Amino acid sequence: MSEVFFVGCGPGDPELITVKAKKLIQKADVVVYSGSLIPDPILNLCKKGKLYDAAKLVREEIFNLLYKNAKKDKLVVRLHDGDPSIYGAIKEQIDNLEKKGIKSVVVPGITAFLASAAALGTQLTLPGVTQTIIVTRAESRTKVPKREKISELAKHKATLIFYLSVHLLPKLTKEAIAGGYKKSTPVAVVYRASWNDQKIVKGTLNDIAKKIQEEKITRTAIVIISDVIQPQSYEYSKLYDKEFSHGYRKAKVKSIKN
Ligand SMILES: C[S@@+](CC[C@H](N)C(=O)[O-])C[C@H]1O[C@@H](n2cnc3c(N)ncnc32)[C@H](O)[C@@H]1O
Secondary structure, eight states: OOEEEEEEOBSSOTTSSOHHHHHHHHHOSEEEEOGGGSOHHHHTTOSSSEEEEGGGSOHHHHHHHHHHHHHTTOOEEEEESBOTTSSOOOHHHHHHHHHTTOEEEEEOOOOHHHHHHHHHTOOSOBTTTBSOEEEEEOOSSSOOOGGGOHHHHHTTOOEEEEESOGGGHHHHHHHHHHHTOOTTOEEEEEESTTSTTOEEEEEETTTHHHHHHHHTOOSSEEEEEOGGGSOSOOOOOSTTOTTOOBTTBOOSSOOTTO
């Protein structure tokens, strides 16, 4: 059966690509890639194949390229920045390909929010602070269901992560405060995480919109709202606690509670 590979190639640093993704690009006959977010060193891995920039094409044109070439048993790669499952619009292509008898294989990649957490050198969950990560976007042309309004998600006071939303920061921060976050809640914006021109801007819900406006950041950024960015306090993990036993290790000292 003919197939198309939907491949994630990571957030930008050419070394943050999986071995599997690299091999597929090297062997591909056709690569349809997601515009400017794919760095040249990754596109240059495609030695023998033909490259098409999906940013210049509409859905039907992309579909035809994938379909026609897969039908001829060519090795076809639809190359996505980050991970294909995160705001990647792959489902519509996979479903249409399936209707025409073409199988799809998805190869995961490192998504931008994980590269952003790495850039911040932090954890996104911390004992005593939050154990939950919410990944979302602010509403613009793409509608967001009412139950996922920022003010609703904010009620959890979890780590709230936004894709595709940095240009909407004034509205976004207002809604997060309306939903329950304190104005002093830390916010980090990571622009072009893992690229050479990566920029990190930190602030609070109260001042981040102004800072980002001053930095003139309007795209390709992840917004993270969370106390984990600058916790007042947190607890150490149980897993490595000397009083804690688990399947691979006995406690090294007796708990004083025993
Ligand atoms: C259409 S989405 C694609 C996301 C991608 N599939 C992923 O997993 O990272 C594009 C958005 O991802 C975010 N993004 C992608 N690469 C980024 C990077 N290197 N640094 C920060 N944000 C990035 C930005 O919010 C951008 O507007």
